[in-house]
Amino acid sequence: MPKDGFKSITVSETVYNRFYDLYKENKINLTMKGVNSFSGYITYMLEDVMQKNNEMSRYFPKLEKISADDDRIVLKDNIKNRIIEVVFRNNEPYCLFCDNKNCFHIGFVFSLPDVYKVLDTKGIKSPK
Numbered sequence: 001m002p003k004d005g006f007k008s009i010t011v012s013e014t015v016y017n018r019f020y021d022l023y024k025e026n027k028i029n030l031t032m033k034g035v036n037s038f039s040g041y042i043t044y045m046l047e048d049v050m051q052k053n054n055e056m057s058r059y060f061p062k063l064e065k066i067s068a069d070d071d072r073i074v075l076k077d078n079i080k081n082r083i084i085e086v087v088f089r090n091n092e093p094y095c096l097f098c099d100n101k102n103c104f105h106i107g108f109v110f111s112l113p114d115v116y117k118v119l120d121t122k123g124i125k126s127p128k
């Protein structure tokens, strides 16, 4: 049982050994960074990855708004490297790319505060 304030996870021996080897190899460097234990190392690594992911999504958003008109929102999907158009038909959003009324592009459109405000005043609701 882990001590108070700690939780344990179980990983396969292969995974454990792989990370443990890395830890041993970098032990001197890590000690200089204030990482003094294997679990400290794992925490440090996960934190690092998480931070990089956050930075990635901040600086390289997967989706970007290109333009927003009355009846059409143009997005750029940076993963697929495609232009996505979301149009409004009968007060319902429709994604021309996915051919769908409920995809993550539409979710993204409704997550944009300025767009949401306009849609809301027009009575266009997010599909739920």
Ligand SMILES: [Zn+2]
Pocket (backbone or CB within 6 Å): 084, 095, 096, 097, 098, 099, 100, 103, 104, 105, 106
């Ligand atoms: Zn879509």
